[in-house]
Amino acid sequence: xxxxxxxxxxxxxxxxxxxxxxxxxxxxxxxxxxxxxxxxxxxxxxxxxxxxxxxxxxxxxxxxxxxxxxxxxxxxxxxxxxxxxxxxxxxxxxxxxxxxxxxxxxxxxxxxxxxxxxxxxxxxxxxxxxxxxxxxxxxxxxxxxxxxxxxxxx
Ligand code: C2G
Numbered sequence: 296x297x298x299x300x301x302x303x304x305x306x307x308x309x310x311x312x313x314x315x316x317x318x319x320x321x322x323x324x325x326x327x328x329x330x331x332x333x334x335x336x337x338x339x340x341x342x343x344x345x346x347x348x349x350x351x352x353x354x355x356x357x358x359x360x361x362x363x364x365x366x367x368x369x370x371x372x373x374x375x376x377x378x379x380x381x382x383x384x385x386x387x388x389x390x391x392x393x394x395x396x397x398x399x400x401x402x403x404x405x406x407x408x409x410x411x412x413x414x415x416x417x418x419x420x421x422x423x424x425x426x427x428x429x430x431x432x433x434x435x436x437x438x439x440x441x442x443x444x445x446x447x448x449x
Pocket of ligand 1: 306333413416
């Protein structure tokens with residue numbers, strides 16, 4: 296049986312259901328799914344500051360049942376060598392990258408998939424930042440009020 300290999304690349308910071316949906320769909324496209332997780336250094340080059348360091352991001356992705364193998368993504372160019380090295384049949388990625396990797400079409404199928412709506416690491420970071428920017432005393436006061444309400448309900 297010929298093994299159909301799919302590969303994708305990404306940061307996967309603050310792993311969420313958008314990432315999960317993508318990996319599940321990719322796993323349905325072949326027999327083996329390889330995920331190249333962006334290293335912290337490579338992310339700096341992408342202008343992306345990750346909250347979660349590479350070793351944790353790669354451990355999480357490796358633990359996803361749809362994923363067969365995780366490798367580090369250290370450069371833009373490695374896609375060309377990876378496709379040959381791992382005998383890749385399909386390169387796939389979210390459509391936010393539509394057209395950017397068509398140069399791989401000579402080597403393998405190139406697929407851009409719709410992103411999952413209403414979730415992104417950027418939004419998660421924004422809401423986290425908003426919560427953390429609430430003045431400390433306001434949070435204390437809110438918890439005190441909640442405690443009073445809880446006692447009333449007892
Ligand atoms: N994704 C998605 N839906 C979302 C968020 C992300 O389908 N709501 C997909 C992205 O399209 C991408 C993958 O999940 O295919 C990983 O997303 P990121 O971690 O943001 O990856 P990115 O930083 O775009 O890195 O060489 C390619 C780059 O490394 C891709």
